[in-house]
Amino acid sequence: MEIVGIGTQNWKSASNQSIDVNNGLILQSESDCTRLRRRDPVPFFRDYVLDLSNGVADKYARSTREVVNLLRNTLLSLNESTKAMLRSKENLETALENIRKDLQLNRETAHLRSLKPKEERLADGADDLLNAERLHLVNLKQALEAKHRGVDELLQQLAKSRAALQKLLSERGRVCDLVCGVTRPAYSRQSTRDSGAPGPGNRPSTCGVGGSGADGIDALGSYTPQCEMVIKDAEDLMRRCKLVEGDVAETLDEVKRLQNTAHKSVNDGLVKKISETVTFDQKLELAAADSRRTINKARRWESFAAKSLGYNLGPEKYSDLKAREKLDRPIIRVYQRHPGNQVPEAQEIIKARNYYEDSLLTTRRNIGLLQLSQRRLEEDMRAKKLAASADLAALRNRRKKADHRW
CATH class of the missing domain: 1.20.140 (Butyryl-CoA Dehydrogenase, subunit A; domain 3)
Structure with a gap:
């Protein structure tokens, strides 16, 4: 015997609808769980992020x-x-x-x-x-x-x-x-x-x-x-x-x-x-030595000429003349008895005196010039020695300070 439903169709439809809704929610929930399981981080996400x-x-x-x-x-x-x-x-x-x-x-x-x-x-x-x-x-x-x-x-x-x-x-x-x-x-x-x-x-x-x-x-x-x-x-x-x-x-x-x-x-x-200065100083010394030698020689000649002049002039007083030195000695007076007989003794003595005086004058002038030249040579030598000393001091100073340790 077929069982016939007693409940109404509306009542059944309401229940079936509730069941369908529930089934849909179940499917939706399962789908969401699957989707969210894929999307959501793992449980150890905090440690993973750290x-x-x-x-x-x-x-x-x-x-x-x-x-x-x-x-x-x-x-x-x-x-x-x-x-x-x-x-x-x-x-x-x-x-x-x-x-x-x-x-x-x-x-x-x-x-x-x-x-x-x-x-x-x-x-x-x-x-x-x-x-x-x-x-x-x-x-x-x-x-x-x-x-x-x-x-x-x-x-x-x-x-x-x-x-x-x-x-x-x-x-x-x-x-x-x-x-x-x-x-x-x-x-x-x-x-x-x-x-x-x-x-x-x-x-x-x-x-x-x-x-x-x-x-x-x-x-x-x-x-x-x-x-x-x-x-x-x-x-x-x-x-x-x-x-x-x-x-x-x-x-x-x-x-x-x-x-x-x-x-x-x-x-x-x-x-x-310095070498040139020393060389010139030595030359000046040689020249000064020659000058001194010449001055001494000229002075000897001056002394000789002065003595010779004195010998030729004879004594200063006529009374000091010896008989053989007088111009009017007997032999000359006898010789002059004849006209035209004259002796050039006086003229020659005067000429010799002039020669000696000129020689003395020339010698003394030469001595003066030589002495002046010698003084110049000595001054030049002194200047050369001072110049060489100054240049030598400058050279020693340059050599001493060449290492720049001063």
Whole structure:
């Protein structure tokens, strides 16, 4: 017997509708659970996010650490360049001090040579060499001062670059407190010292998280454009330092060679001048000796002529004449009894007296001239000795101070 439903159709429809709705909700719930299971994070999502964040921070810190080491190596290389420039500056200052000492020595030499007697102060080749040395030293001094100014300007630029590197190094290093400072050998301090300043090839290729652009340069990454600019400026300065250091070394060698050449030329000139002065002094001594010999000979002749004149003139009083010396002695009176018989005795005696007097006058004049010439020779010898002494003092002073240790 077929069971016939007793409930109404509406009542059944309401129940079936509730069942359908429930089934739909079940399907929807199961679908949502499946979908949400795929979408929602895993239960350990908190730990996963922590690990992910730590990884991001660690990656950024490690890449920043490479940049920090690169900046530090660049700073070390820049410090070495600064030390080299400081050494070049000290060498330039030493060379300038030596040139100033040489200029002072040049003035001292000129002053010592000016102490010579007036007749020995005439300009000569040694004075020309001193003037040439002074002008040469002035030109060298100006050239070294220009080099010194260039090195000073370069040192100021190095100081600015070092300050920028230190500031950037401090700023980049703020995120490296929790990571080890050791990186791969390419950025170690020893390799940097061996290979020189870090170049563009030594920079990290990927710096920063999600970095983009050429060579990993990213304004929001670890290797920022500011890092690139500061490192490039430092590298340019280091290249300039190398060139300037070589140029300064060559200039100092050339300056030292020219200084020694000028100093030696002046010394050789003084030696030659002293030799010439001593040679003339010896010639003057020989001439003075000849003059003294001639004066003594002339004085002997003067004495002989004076005595001969006295002998020829005879006694001053007529009464002192002997009978044989008188002009009216008997033999002459007998001879003159005949007209025209005369003897030239008186005329010859007078002529002989005139000759002797003229000889005495000439001899005395010659003696006076010889004595005047001898005095001039002695004055010239004295001046030559003083001049040689002054030049010798100047030469000894130059040789004593040639090492610039004064």
